[in-house]
Amino acid sequence: MSNFLSSGDSPQSTAGRLQYQPLPRRLLLVCLGLGALLAAAFWLGLSQGSSGDFRETWSVLSGAAAPDSVAAAIIWQIRLPRVVLAAVVGATLALGGLVFQALLRNPLAEPYILGISGGSAIGAILAMLLGMSPFPGVTFSAFGGSMLTLLLLLGLAAGRLTSNRDYLLLGGVMLNAFCGAVIMFLISLGMSSEVRHILFWLMGDLSMFTTAQLPLLLAVVPSFILIFILARPLNLLLLGRESAAALGVNVRLVTNLLLVATSFMVSVVVCHAGLIGFVGLVIPHILRLLLGVEHRLLVPASLLGGASYLILCDLLARTLPLSGELPVGIVTALIGAPLFILLLWRAGR
Amino acid sequence: MTVLAVRGLNLFYDGRQILHQVDLTVEPGEFLVIIGPNGTGKTSLLKAAAGLVKAEGEIEILGKPLSGYGRRELAQQLAVVPQQPPLDFPFTVAETVLMGRAPYLGLLELEKVRDLELARRAMEFTGIDHLAERRLDELSGGERQRVLIARAVCQEPRLILLDEPTASLDPAHQVKIMDLMEKLRRESGVTVIMVSHDLNLAAMYGRRLLLLTGGRVGADGSPAEVLTVSRLEASYGCRMVVEQGDGSGPLRVFPRPGLRG
Numbered sequence: 287m288s289n290f291l292s293s294g295d296s297p298q299s300t301a302g303r304l305q306y307q308p309l310p311r312r313l314l315l316v317c318l319g320l321g322a323l324l325a326a327a328f329w330l331g332l333s334q335g336s337s338g339d340f341r342e343t344w345s346v347l348s349g350a351a352a353p354d355s356v357a358a359a360i361i362w363q364i365r366l367p368r369v370v371l372a373a374v375v376g377a378t379l380a381l382g383g384l385v386f387q388a389l390l391r392n393p394l395a396e397p398y399i400l401g402i403s404g405g406s407a408i409g410a411i412l413a414m415l416l417g418m419s420p421f422p423g424v425t426f427s428a429f430g431g432s433m434l435t436l437l438l439l440l441g442l443a444a445g446r447l448t449s450n451r452d453y454l455l456l457g458g459v460m461l462n463a464f465c466g467a468v469i470m471f472l473i474s475l476g477m478s479s480e481v482r483h484i485l486f487w488l489m490g491d492l493s494m495f496t497t498a499q500l501p502l503l504l505a506v507v508p509s510f511i512l513i514f515i516l517a518r519p520l521n522l523l524l525l526g527r528e529s530a531a532a533l534g535v536n537v538r539l540v541t542n543l544l545l546v547a548t549s550f551m552v553s554v555v556v557c558h559a560g561l562i563g564f565v566g567l568v569i570p571h572i573l574r575l576l577l578g579v580e581h582r583l584l585v586p587a588s589l590l591g592g593a594s595y596l597i598l599c600d601l602l603a604r605t606l607p608l609s610g611e612l613p614v615g616i617v618t619a620l621i622g623a624p625l626f627i628l629l630l631w632r633a634g635r
Numbered sequence: 636m637t638v639l640a641v642r643g644l645n646l647f648y649d650g651r652q653i654l655h656q657v658d659l660t661v662e663p664g665e666f667l668v669i670i671g672p673n674g675t676g677k678t679s680l681l682k683a684a685a686g687l688v689k690a691e692g693e694i695e696i697l698g699k700p701l702s703g704y705g706r707r708e709l710a711q712q713l714a715v716v717p718q719q720p721p722l723d724f725p726f727t728v729a730e731t732v733l734m735g736r737a738p739y740l741g742l743l744e745l746e747k748v749r750d751l752e753l754a755r756r757a758m759e760f761t762g763i764d765h766l767a768e769r770r771l772d773e774l775s776g777g778e779r780q781r782v783l784i785a786r787a788v789c790q791e792p793r794l795i796l797l798d799e800p801t802a803s804l805d806p807a808h809q810v811k812i813m814d815l816m817e818k819l820r821r822e823s824g825v826t827v828i829m830v831s832h833d834l835n836l837a838a839m840y841g842r843r844l845l846l847l848t849g850g851r852v853g854a855d856g857s858p859a860e861v862l863t864v865s866r867l868e869a870s871y872g873c874r875m876v877v878e879q880g881d882g883s884g885p886l887r888v889f890p891r892p893g894l895r896g
Contacts, residue, residue, distance in 0.1 A: 309745055391723055515742055522737055524724045528687045529717055533790070534710035534738035578770075579724045 309582060316583050320590035324373070327594040331369035331601050332361055363497060371495045372600040372614070373593035374503045375559045376569075377510075378551045380592025383566020384573075384584055385513060385548045388520050389541060392455055393574075396566040397432075397552045400458030403561050404465025405435025406553040411472045411484060425505065428553040435461055436549050490562035490615020492600055499558070509551035510589065516540055517581040524579065562596070562615040564622025569595055571626070636698050638663050638794050638826045639684055644692035646679050646850075653679045654690065654850045663793070666820050667828045668841035670861075672871050676850040677830040681796050684828070685715045697793060710738035714787035716797040720779055725772040728782050732758055735789030757789040761815055777808035784815060795819070797829040801836060809833065813840045834888040838862055846870055862886050 333343035344350075346358045379397070386395040386402075397403045409431025413424040442457040469488065473481055487494070513520075519540045522530040527537045555562075569592045570584065577583050599618050604611040639661040646654035653676045661667055669677045683690040686701050686709055694701040697712055704712075720731070735757065736750040746754075758764040761781040771779055780800055787795050797816070801809040813836055816827050831837050837844055837858070844861040846853040848870040854861040867875040867888065874891035 388724070391721065393723065518737070518740070518742070521726070521730075522734060524721070524726075525734070526717070526721055528682070529715070529720075531687055531706060532685055532710060532713075532715035533734060534707035536706050574724070578730070579726050580730060 309580070312577075312580075312583055313586065316577065316587050317590070320587055320594065324590050324594045324597075327597040327601075328369060328373070331372065331597045332365050334601055334605060335360070335365060367495045367497045367500055368492050368600065369597055370500060371492050371503065371558060372596045374506060375492070375555045375562060376565055376592040376594070376596025376599075377589040378506050378555045378592070379562060379565040380569035380588040380595070381510065381513060381566075381585065382548050382552045384570040384581070384588045385520070385544055386566070387570055388524055388581065389544060390454055391524060391526070393571065394455060394567070395458070396563070397548065398561065398563040398566060399462060400439060400455070401435050401461030401463075401465050402432050402439075402458075402549055402552055403556050403563075404462050404469065406432035406549075406556040407488060407561055408465055408468050408472065409434075409553070410557050411469060414484065415472065415476055415480070425502070425554055425557050428557045429550055432549040432553045432556075433546070435465065436545060440545075486613060487560040489613035490560045490618070491613045492559055493604075493611065495558060502558070503554070505554045506551040509547040512543060512547045514582075514585050516544055517585045520544070520581040520585075521579070560613070560615060562618055564618045564626065565592055565596060567626050568618075568622045636663070637661070637695070638665070638697060639828070640693070640695040640698075641680075641684065642693040644680070644683060644690050644694065646676065646683055646688065646690040648679070648688075652850065654683070657692075657847075657850075657852055659845065659852070659855070661794075661826060661828060663826055664820060664824050665826050665828075666817065666840060666842045667826075667845060668837040668843075669828065669830045669845045669847060670832070670834060670837050671847035671853070673832075675847045677847055678798055680847065681715075681798055681828070681830055685709075685713060685796055687715070707738045710790065710792075712792055713794045713796065714790040714792035716780075716783050716787045716795065716800055718799050718802060719776070720771055720783060722772045725770040727767070728758070728763060728769050728771065728774070729754065729767040731771060731782050732785045732789050735786040735791075738790065753791070754785075754789050757785040760788055760819075761785040762811075777804050777811065780804065780808070780812055781815070784812065788819065792825065794826045794828065797827070799830050799832060801831065801833060809836060816840070834862065834867075835885070838886040838888065858886055862888055 329343075332347070333340050342357050343361060346355075346361045352358065383396040386397060386400065387393055389395075406428035410424050410428040412431075413427035418424055418427065439454065439458055439461055442454075442461075473484055476484060519530070519535045522533050522535050523537065523540065525533070531537050570588055573584055573587045573591055577587060596614065596618070599621065600614045603614040603617045606612065637660055639659065641657055641659040644654055644657040645652065657676075657680060659680075669680065671677050679688065682688045684694060684696075686694075686704070696704065696709065701709070714735070726734075732754045733746055733750065736746055736753065739750070740746065755764065758767060761784050763778060763781050763785060766774065766778060766782075771782065774782070784800070795816070800812050800816075804812065816829065817840055819825050820827050829841075841858060843856065844858055845855050846861050846866065853870050854866050862877055864875050864877050867877065871890070873893060876889045876891055878887050
C-alpha cells in the first residue's frame with residue numbers, strides 16, 4: 287500500500303522547514319552548560335570552608351602543595367568525599383523526582399513526599415539499630431523498606447492510576463506521615479548516643495562521609511543508565527498509559543523497571559545522606575521551565591543540575607552558621623519550599 | 636485482506652458485562668462510524684480492538700490474531716486518536732507529532748531526517764505546520780485534535796481508531812476533522828473507525844454505521860439502513876425524527892423534545 291507521506295518530493299529538500307532543533311545538538315548544549323555549572327560548584331565546594339582559599343586549593347589539586355600538609359588533608363580527606371557525596375545525592379534525588387513526576391503524571395510527586403524515602407529510612411534505621419554494616423546490610427534493608435512502601439502505595443492506588451492520579455499522591459503523603467511516626471518510634475527505642483547520630487543523619491547530614499565509603503556510591507550508576515535508556519518511553523508515558531501503549535510502549539514493564547531502579551538509587555542515597563527533600567521537586571521543575579518536557583534532555587539535565595544544586599546547598603550549610611554547621615536537608619527545605627510555592631503560584635496564574 | 640475481524644467479543648469491566656457477542660468485520664478503505672447511546676460500549680469496543688483492554692473472543696488485525704502482535708508491531712499497523720491529550724506536561728506540537736515515529740525507533744535510536752520529514756508532512760496535512768514550536772496547552776481544542784491526528788498520520792498506520800474526535804468542537808472544526816479523515820482514507824487507503832455521538836456527522840461521512848445498543852450490535856450497514864426511526868428510538872429510548880434533507884443528501888437525525896407533542 288502506498289502512503290501519501292512517503293510519496294512526493296524528496297525528504298532532504300524540505301526537511302529544513304521543520305523548525306525542530308535536532309536533539310543531539312540540544313543535548314550537547316544542555317550538557318555543556320550544566321556541566322560547566324557542576325564544575326564551578328565542585329570547585330567552590332572544594333575550596334570554600336572554614337579555612338583555605340582558591341589559591342591554596344589550586345596548589346593542592348595541582349600537586350604543588352606537600353601531600354601531607356594540613357590543606358591537602360582537609361581537601362582530600364574531608365571536602366572531596368563530602369562534595370562527591372553531595373553531587374551524587376543531588377543527582378539521584380533530582381532524577382528520582384523527575385521519574386516519579388513522569389510516572390505519576392503529577393508535578394508534585396517526589397520520592398520524599400510519597401514516603402519512598404521515609405520507607406527506606408525505616409529500613410536503614412532498623413538495620414543500624416541491629417548493628418548491621420553500612421553495605422550491604424543497611425543499604426539492602428533500606429531498599430527493602432522503600433520497595434515495601436512503594437508496593438503499599440501502588441496497592442492503595444491499584445486500578446486508580448488512570449482514573450485519579452491525586453489519589454496516589456494523597457496515599458503517598460499519608461504513607462510519608464506514617465513513616466515519620468515509625469521513624470520517631472524507632473528512635474525513641476534507641477540509646478541516647480545512637481539517637482543524636484541518627485537524628486542528624488535523618489535531617490540530611492553529609493559530614494560523616496569518608497573517602498573509604500566513596501565506592502559505595504557507584505551502586506546508583508546502573509539506575510542512572512537504565513533511566514537514561516528509558517527516557518523516550520518516559521516521554522510517551524506522559525501521554526497516559528493507554529496512549530503510550532498505543533504507541534508501542536510495554537507500559538507495565540517500563541513502569542516497573544523505572545519504579546524499582548528509582549527506589550533502589552533513592553535507598554542508596556538515603557543510607558548515606560538521610561532524608562533530604564525538595565531537591566526532586568525544585569530541580570525538575572526549573573529544568574522543565576527551561577527545556578520543555580523532552581526527557582532525553584531532562585534526565586542528563588537533572589543529574590547535572592541536581593548535583594550542582596546540592597553541592598551549593600551543602601556549601602551554604604557548612605559556611606552560613608557562625609558555629610558548627612547545618613544539616614543540608616534544612617537548607618534544601620528552606621530554599622526549596624518557598625521556591626516551590628512561587629513556582630506553583632506562577633503556574634496557577 | 637480484512638483489516639479488522641472481531642468474532643464473539645465479550646468484555647467485562649468490574650464484573651459487569653459491557654460487550655455481548657459482538658461481531659464486526661472491516662475491509663480496507665472503509666469509513667466506519669460506531670454510534671449508540673452513552674455507556675453502551677463504543678469506546679470499550681475501540682479499546683479492545685486496539686488491544687488496550689482485555690476481552691474474550693477473537694480479534695484479528697490484518698489477518699493475524701491480536702495476541703500474536705507485540706506492542707511495537709501493532710503500533711506500526713494501528714493508530715489510536717484519543718479525545719484530548721493530557722496537558723499537565725505540555726510537549727510542543729512538533730515533539731508530539733514526532734512521537735508517532737516511536738513504534739519504528741529502537742530504545743536509544745534518534746529520529747532521523749525521514750522521521751522529521753514525515754512529521755512535517757503530517758503537520759502540513761492537518762494544517763498545523765505553523766504551530767510546530769507551540770506548546771499543546773497554548774492551542775485551542777480543534778488545533779489539539781489536529782495535532783493528535785497528525786501524530787496518528789505520522790505513525791503510518793493501516794487502520795486509525797478515533798474516540799469521539801469531534802466532541803466539544805464547534806461545527807466548522809467538526810467538519811474540518813471529518814474532512815481530514817475522509818481525505819486520508821481516499822488518498823492513502825487508510826481504514827478509519829470512529830466512535831461518534833453526532834448522528835448527523837455519522838450520516839454525512841460514514842460509509843457504514845455500526846449501532847451498538849446495550850453492548851450488542853443493534854444494526855450494521857449503510858446510513859440509510861441503520862438510521863431508521865424505529866431502530867434509533869429503540870436504541871436511544873427517545874422519540875426521533877429522520878429526514879432526507881434535499882432529495883439525495885445525507886440523512887438528518889433529530890431527537891423530538893420529550894415535553895412537547
